[in-house]
Amino acid sequence: xxxxxxxxxxxxxxxxxxxxxxxxxxxxxxxxxxxxxxxxxxxxxxxxxxxxxxxxxxxxxxxxxxxxxxxxxxxxxxxxxxxxxxxxxxxxxxxxxxxxxxxxxxxxxxxxxxxxxxxxxxxxxxxxxxxxxxxxxxxxxxxxxxxxxxxxxxxxxxxxxxxxxxxxxxxxxxxxxxxxxxxxxxxxxxxxxxxxxxxxxxxxxxxxxxxxxxxxxxxxxxxxxxxxxxxxxxxxxxxxxxxxxxxxxxxxxxxxxxxxxxxxxxxxxxxxxxxxxxxxxxxxxxxxxxxxxxxxxxxxxxxxxxxxxxxxxxxxxxxxxxxxxxxxxxxxxxxxxxxxxxxxxxxxxxxxxxxxxxxxxxxxxxxxxxxxxxxxxxxxxxxxxxxxxxxxxxxxxxxxxxxxxxxxxxxxxx
Amino acid sequence: xxxxxxxxxxxxxxxxxxxxxxxxxxxxxxxxxxxxxxxxxxxxxxxxxxxxxxxxxxxxxxxxxxxxxxxxxxxxxxxxxxxxxxxxxxxxxxxxxxxxxxxxxxxxxxxxxxxxxxxxxxxxxxxxxxxxxxxxxxxxxxxxxxxxxxxxxxxxxxxxxxxxxxxxxxxxxxxxxxxxxxxxxxxxxxxxxxxxxxxxxxxxxxxxxxxxxxxxxxxxxxxxxxxxxxxxxxxxxxxxxxxxxxxxxxxxxxxxxxxxxxxxxxxxxxxxxxxxxxxxxxxxxxxxxxxxxxxxxxxxxxxxxxxxxxxxxxxxxxxxxxxxxxxxxxxxxxxxxxxxxxxxxxxxxxxxxxxxxxxxxxxxxxxxxxxxxxxxxxxxxxxxxxxxxxxxxxxxxxxxxxxxxxxxxxxxxx
Numbered sequence: 164x165x166x167x168x169x170x171x172x173x174x175x176x177x178x179x180x181x182x183x184x185x186x187x188x189x190x191x192x193x194x195x196x197x198x199x200x201x202x203x204x205x206x207x208x209x210x211x212x213x214x215x216x217x218x219x220x221x222x223x224x225x226x227x228x229x230x231x232x233x234x235x236x237x238x239x240x241x242x243x244x245x246x247x248x249x250x251x252x253x254x255x256x257x258x259x260x261x262x263x264x265x266x267x268x269x270x271x272x273x274x275x276x277x278x279x280x281x282x283x284x285x286x287x288x289x290x291x292x293x294x295x296x297x298x299x300x301x302x303x304x305x306x307x308x309x310x311x312x313x314x315x316x317x318x319x320x321x322x323x324x325x326x327x328x329x330x331x332x333x334x335x336x337x338x339x340x341x342x343x344x345x346x347x348x349x350x351x352x353x354x355x356x357x358x359x360x361x362x363x364x365x366x367x368x369x370x371x372x373x374x375x376x377x378x379x380x381x382x383x384x385x386x387x388x389x390x391x392x393x394x395x396x397x398x399x400x401x402x403x404x405x406x407x408x409x410x411x412x413x414x415x416x417x418x419x420x421x422x423x424x425x426x427x428x429x430x431x432x433x434x435x436x437x438x439x440x441x442x443x444x445x446x447x448x449x450x451x452x453x454x455x456x457x458x459x460x461x462x463x464x465x466x467x468x469x470x471x472x473x474x475x476x477x478x479x480x481x482x483x484x485x486x487x488x489x490x491x492x493x494x495x496x497x498x499x500x501x502x503x504x505x506x507x508x509x510x511x512x513x514x515x516x517x518x519x520x521x522x523x524x525x526x527x528x529x530x531x532x533x534x535x536x537x538x539x540x541x542x543x544x545x546x547x548x549x550x551x552x553x554x555x556x557x558x559x560x561x562x563x564x565x566x567x568x569x570x571x572x573x574x575x576x577x
Numbered sequence: 578x579x580x581x582x583x584x585x586x587x588x589x590x591x592x593x594x595x596x597x598x599x600x601x602x603x604x605x606x607x608x609x610x611x612x613x614x615x616x617x618x619x620x621x622x623x624x625x626x627x628x629x630x631x632x633x634x635x636x637x638x639x640x641x642x643x644x645x646x647x648x649x650x651x652x653x654x655x656x657x658x659x660x661x662x663x664x665x666x667x668x669x670x671x672x673x674x675x676x677x678x679x680x681x682x683x684x685x686x687x688x689x690x691x692x693x694x695x696x697x698x699x700x701x702x703x704x705x706x707x708x709x710x711x712x713x714x715x716x717x718x719x720x721x722x723x724x725x726x727x728x729x730x731x732x733x734x735x736x737x738x739x740x741x742x743x744x745x746x747x748x749x750x751x752x753x754x755x756x757x758x759x760x761x762x763x764x765x766x767x768x769x770x771x772x773x774x775x776x777x778x779x780x781x782x783x784x785x786x787x788x789x790x791x792x793x794x795x796x797x798x799x800x801x802x803x804x805x806x807x808x809x810x811x812x813x814x815x816x817x818x819x820x821x822x823x824x825x826x827x828x829x830x831x832x833x834x835x836x837x838x839x840x841x842x843x844x845x846x847x848x849x850x851x852x853x854x855x856x857x858x859x860x861x862x863x864x865x866x867x868x869x870x871x872x873x874x875x876x877x878x879x880x881x882x883x884x885x886x887x888x889x890x891x892x893x894x895x896x897x898x899x900x901x902x903x904x905x906x907x908x909x910x911x912x913x914x915x916x917x918x919x920x921x922x923x924x925x926x927x928x929x930x931x932x933x934x935x936x937x938x939x940x941x942x943x944x945x946x947x948x949x950x951x952x953x954x955x956x957x958x959x960x961x962x963x964x965x966x967x968x969x970x971x972x973x974x975x976x977x978x979x980x981x982x983x984x985x986x987x988x989x990x991x
Contacts, residue, residue, distance in 0.1 A: 259729050283967050308724040317758035320737075323749070325757065335737070343739065343760060344731035350757075 229406030425546030427472030839960030841886030
């Protein structure tokens with residue numbers, strides 16, 4: 164690729180810098196940075212949008228804020244006129260795991276793939292403009308490959324290169340088996356980029372290896388190489404593990420305004436800046452401002468968290484609901500018991516516990532039957548959300564606020 | 578597989594033992610021996626021939642005695658009523674090497690594959706009864722596999738298992754690249770055995786890994802597992818390297834009786850028993866007898882070698898030509914200069930040398946022009962074969978007999 168930046172006028176160079184500042188916001192790595200800059204320059208010069216790829220595994224369609232880290236980045240590209248290519252990995256999903264060992268890779272039917280894709284789209288529509296998205300199913304080209312094609316594909320990569328992938332390397336070292344078919348998942352992902360001539364592929368840092376496969380294969384097939392844009396992984400509400408459904412430390416983007424706002428209140432203080440950076444629609448300047456004010460003490464962490472919670476609700480439910488959620492939260496503490504004045508209790512019990520046992524162990528009420536009655540009377544709240552199920556199983560998170568009746572509050576340290 | 582030997586009567590057990598003695602003759606390894614014994618028993622009990630597989634690479638159709646090591650073993654199975662399955666690896670041949678690196682794996686056209694296969698068959702017909710052979714081209718089934726089938730196939734083997742193959746392991750250790758498609762050659766070979774339900778696959782010891790792939794895949798596909806029968810590699814006329822065309826240390830089965838006989842005379846003494854065992858049609862008893870007589874001194878090595886030469890010529894050109902070749906050899910030395918009385922010269926010159934330089938350096942003639950004249954007058958012989966080309970490039974082998982005119986002989990030690 165020739166150097167397009169050199170061919171730009173000052174105004175255009177400024178536009179490249181402006182876009183790059185947005186795209187760089189919060190990213191872990193852009194590989195290579197210069198290539199993206201040059202591609203943006205080319206796009207301006209030729210008035211052609213860049214093709215921004217995101218591959219989706221159709222097996223897990225529940226979208227939470229962890230996923231929106233890349234979705235927000237996609238939105239930024241979309242807002243600047245570039246084209247999003249969503250690729251549903253239906254071919255992979257339909258194959259399943261030939262060894263039959265992996266629970267994660269169950270074979271999906273056509274129906275399931277279609278259903279899951281639809282669920283994705285509905286949720287994605289809350290972040291990106293789905294009408295402007297190019298949609299692809301990779302079975303379109305992968306299912307047409309025959310053995311000879313596969314051999315040709317395999318001939319363009321070495322075993323040593325594949326073994327460099329962290330998890331493969333680790334399993335070799337640990338003596339854990341790698342089934343040969345697993346080598347094909349990165350190959351397929353790379354070949355998808357060849358077929359769609361992607362300019363950039365987005366993913367979490369755990370996609371580092373797979374996304375670079377795209378560059379590798381595009382080069383082998385004589386195409387312009389894509390840029391890898393890697394976003395950091397977002398820790399969940401526990402502040403430690405990657406946000407995921409199985410860890411129960413997530414905020415789903417389909418959750419109610421109350422739940423969203425309430426859960427937001429339990430985001431650990433030290434992660435607040437990261438959340439602002441990765442999952443809100445704030446500009447680089449706004450985020451810089453919040454960070455600076457948090458550091459200087461101008462902005463109280465509680466107020467920042469309320470702003471974050473309100474922002475999250477606004478993004479997925481609109482202004483009105485956001486306002487309501489905030490008012491509701493304030494109302495809960497209107498008796499003067501604002502969050503920062505709530506007694507804090509270090510939780511040393513189990514991480515998973517029934518709501519009844521939790522309240523009894525916290526000595527907020529003295530018997531299980533009392534708790535059940537209180538729940539039936541809608542007098543128990545977690546992070547400001549009313550508990551309606553006496554059987555509820557609670558996953559303890561740091562900063563969880565348990566409220567019983569109008570006046571009993573406890574905030575858990577965990 | 579149940580135990581069929583237990584179900585045999587004494588006569589049948591004797592027959593199993595008889596066949597096993599023949600099949601075991603000269604082999605390097607039978608994996609596992611018991612399985613072959615049991616398969617032979619089953620074959621006798623059910624009156625069903627065993628299916629004996631030999632895979633052929635269609636890229637190198639020149640057959641020499643090195644190849645006949647397995648062909649002779651096939652013949653023994655055929656003579657006992659079993660069926661030979663010849664598989665032309667045309668699918669592999671047509672793919673070539675996608676990396677474009679290997680000179681050996683040029684992509685072959687359909688025409689070339691067909692032509693090469695025909696050349697094989699004409700030559701094989703000298704050892705086995707081609708009318709009784711089952712013929713297969715593996716493109717018949719391999720070309721029909723799609724990506725999904727390939728993934729399923731790959732899902733049934735681990736990377737660690739493939740890396741156990743000696744040459745792969747060595748390359749990993751040496752940091753030499755292994756292209757991923759190379760992993761598929763053993764897989765294809767294994768899948769061929771699944772498709773043809775082979776009972777036994779024959780090959781040289783260098784096929785150890787690939788042939789065991791057949792067992793692996795047959796088991797994965799719920800088939801009865803084949804036996805691996807591995808033959809030793811035959812050293813060529815230099816006594817060191819595996820016989821091969823590129824090393825010029827071979828006797829081709831299409832060569833003239835004179836050439837065959839002459840080259841046989843330069844087989845190193847210490848390899849004679851091995852040649853009798855691996856490339857003649859002698860019975861185990863006959864070979865045992867020759868070995869014993871060579872050890873006791875009853876049989877002179879020269880006479881054994883003449884018997885070997887005559888046998889080889891008989892196998893590929895018939896009795897009459899064998900007799901003629903022997904008589905011709907004796908005639909060359911009829912002036913009383915029998916081989917064992919020829920002066921022996923230690924050759925310290927180059928291994929590849931022109932015939933003219935060779936004779937001058939041996940001081941059999943004093944000038945290059947004299948040598949050329951002598952060749953034109955058909956007065957120069959190598960191992961009893963007249964040299965007709967003054968440009969001939971000679972590859973020195975141990976025991977090579979150079980004759981100039983009627984009386985000048987020299988035997989080289991190399």
